[in-house]
Amino acid sequence: MALVEIRNVYKSFKREAQTVDVYSGLSMDFEEGSYTALMGPSGSGKSTLLNLIAGLDKPTSGTVRVEGSEVSSMTSAQLAPWRARTIGFVFQSYNLLPVLTAHQNVELPLLLTNLGKKERAERTEIALGVVGLADRMDHFPRQLSGGQEQRVAIARAIVADPTLILLDEPTGQLDSKSSEEVLELLRRLNDEFHKTIMIVTHDAKAADRAKAVLHLEKGVLLERSQLSGAGVAT
């Protein structure tokens, strides 16, 4: 059984009179420990796919399963704690709460666990250490560079040790040097810590770092470049 199973998913958005069909019968699997880049033109449904996997949105029909649980049929009351345990999400921007320090931002997901204060602090420091920002713990987001902000966001995405890390264009607003730092970090998380990662990106260099690349176009899986291991389409 694959970690993520997407089966015959239809997704359409209704806006006033118009209906946009994003997916018409999409099926694919993502294995545990895989590192997959999702590419494709704007509007092809990349963000929608991540949202469906994270339970932020529901398919019009079809099922999305993560670790065997059917995300697509959970209630919103079930989804919040499930998401806290299972998903680490990183967006293109607006990731951090500006009034909280790096440490406080990273600690947020741990507040949803029943860890004590001391243990939370330890884990937070470890996560910030992994992304190389242990010395910036007490800095506020505005005191950090864009690349550092994204690394804090990644620290927050991994701190509660979720099953799956989803990143939606995390390097979209970064210069090439900062992008490089973030991509290096993701590679290391996959190699050393065996984290399952899915990254949406427009940047071919970013995609190269992944172990598999999926190309979406108009909601259809066009091609798949297998670099090493994961990312199997069915």
Place this chain on the structure above:
Amino acid sequence: MKIPFVYNLRSVTQRPVSTALTALGIGLVVAVFVAMLALANGFIAALTKTGSADNVLLLRRGSDSELSSGIPREAINIIGASPHIATGADGRPLMSPETYIVINIPRIGGDAFAVANVVARGVSDKAFEVRRNIKIIEGRRFTSGQSEICVGAKLAGRFNNVNVGDVLRFSNRDWKVVCRFTADGSSFESEIWGENEQFQGVFRGNVFQDVAFRLKDPAGFEEAKRAFLADQRLQVDAHRESDFYADQSQLLGNILRFLAIMITSIMAVGAVFGAVNTMYAAVSSRTPEIAVLLTLGFPPRSVLASFLAESAVIAFIGGIIGCLLALPINGVVTSTTNWASFSEIAFAFRVTPQLLAAGLLFAVVMGLVGGFFPARRASRLPVIEALR
């Protein structure tokens, strides 16, 4: 499960101006609320403190105020023989047959028509023992058989010729002011006291209005009352002195309280709208942050609680401002007409700790009410729309 409170505290400090204005709006409401209730409180306290629980006031049967009461001289001896009355050090009963009349005296700084009703109470020499709250702060007691009076401390500064050594003219006679007394802030401080026999002569013939006495057994009020009601020679009603004066404050006290709540409720609507506005602005400017919290797995009710707490904090700051604004009014003396005696009674605004606590609570309630709909909007934020 909780979104850390420092998130809200720091967010509030990010927009100091709108926070300050909202807090100030709530603060003004709280200030008015506290001030008006302090007025009602002061009035009620003045009358409640007038009587003591172990004193009894005898009035003519059926009469509900001292003004309309009358007890003939013959009855006084019968009353004085009652075993329920405590005796003084000299072996005589601790009782004071009193005359009670309202006189007109001119106010300070007013024209010839600016007069006010003041109670002139004629008392026996035992009155100062029966009423334990009376303290002479200047001069000496009036002497029996002389045209001498003592004036309550709250009359000073509001009327002419009420200082020790002055001569006050009323009822076609000159009265020498020989002392000034306090009475624990009670309504006695707004009265003029003289000897009952002196006042009776110029006022009301051979009748007293009431008899005040100390109970021999402080717990024996009911028994004493029964005995006085059963005595067919007397046509009197017995009232516990503390209850009697407290009852006088009921009507006006309740009206003042009602007005306080009415007026501040109306003002509160305005302040709540201010809070609603501020919180809607806060929610919409922090849409991406709320979306992040929700994607992290914070349940909607945590988001709701977080924004409610934020609104409550702003309101609480407002409450503190309001209390600070209202505090200086504590102790300020004002006056009103006591409807039971048609005379003027001066009393001080009373800002009590309970009242301040009520003001703060009121502020927080305004904050919660004003914050509710914005907080609910935040908790129901459509996450994917917010992140697009």
